């Protein structure tokens with residue numbers, strides 16, 4: 001290994017591999033993904049990791065919520081404010097930013113719609129933002145417009161509840177379709193089904209609002 005030719009690329013790779021962060025407290029080397037310095041045990045600031053990696057999960061849609069919760073609550077225990085009650089203000093502040101990063105990761109990954117949206121975004125096919133705001137699938141657009149019309153035309157609570165129940169069942173089917181599409185690596189299909197789920201979740205919210213208004217006004 002000693003006579004391995006040294007090239008600029010090899011040097012750059014070696015430098016990157018050795019790019020361990022320096023602990024803010026003891027200046028010792030720390031793995032950027034570690035919560036604590038191995039030398040002085042000081043809590044380290046959040047590394048720029050994706051939500052899956054931060055929680056120790058593979059980058060995949062198929063997330064078992066009990067596993068996610070076990071991992072998340074494990075990290076939150078290590079970051080509990082009581083553990084930092086006597087710590088330096090800087091350590092307390094860093095532990096809080098770590099807790100915020102883990103909260104954001106957990107909130108995103110526990111919800112199927114947020115998880116699918118995020119996974120599409122980090123896979124380079126966002127459903128929101130620049131260039132992603134149009135529904136490219138005409139069938140999906142028609143389907144959503146029909147549902148919204150039906151909801152606006154529903155004048156009694158049972159009719160609204162029936163539409164809400166249908167939206168819930170279809171949301172469940174869309175979630176299964178998203179899982180299947182991600183599992184076979186079909187990001188285009190995953191994107192369409194995620195858009196469908198997004199509209200169904202929104203429709204469910206609108207149905208709840210309409211139900212509440214009908215309930216207030218008595219039998220419409």
Ligand SMILES: [Zn+2]
Pocket residue numbers: 023024025026027028037038039040041042
């Ligand atoms: Zn240290």
